[in-house]
Amino acid sequence: MTDDSQNLTADAAHSSDRDLWPAMARGWRCKCPKCGSGPLLHSYLKVNESCTVCREEFFHHQADDGPAYLTILIVGHIMAPLLLFCFTMWRPEPLTLFTIFAVGCVGLSLYLLPRLKGAIVGFQWARHMHGF
Secondary structure, rough: OHHHHHHHHHHHHHHOOOOOOHHHHHOOOOOOOOOOEOOOOOOOOOEEEEOOOOEEEEEOOOOOOOOHHHHHHHHHHHHHHHHHHHHHHHOOOOOOOOOOHHHHHHHHHHHHHHHHHHHHHHHHHHHOOOOO
C-alpha cells in the first residue's frame, strides 16, 4: 500500500467512528453530542468548555454565524407564507397582524437559535472539525 492510500483509509476510518445524525440530534436537544447526557450550552448560547458527564472537550467548537443564518432562513420560510395566508383569509387590522407575527417571529427565533447552534456543534464534533 502506498502512503496516500494508507492516509485515505485512515481518514475514512477516523471520520466514520462518529455517527452524524445521532450527534446532531443530541446537539439539537442541547446535550453533549458524544454521550447525550451533559449540557452542551450554558447562558443561552455559550458552548461549555467540556461535558460534565463524559469530559469531551468543546472549547474549540465555534458555530459563528451559522445558527443565525439558519434561524433567519427557517423563520422566514415559515412566517412569510403564513403571513400571506392570514392576510388574504381574514384581513385583520395591520397593527394586530404586525403584533401577532412580530411575537411569533421573535418566539420562533429564540426557540430555534440554541437548538441550531447545538446541531451545528454536533455536526462539527461528528466530522472532527473542531471549529473553523
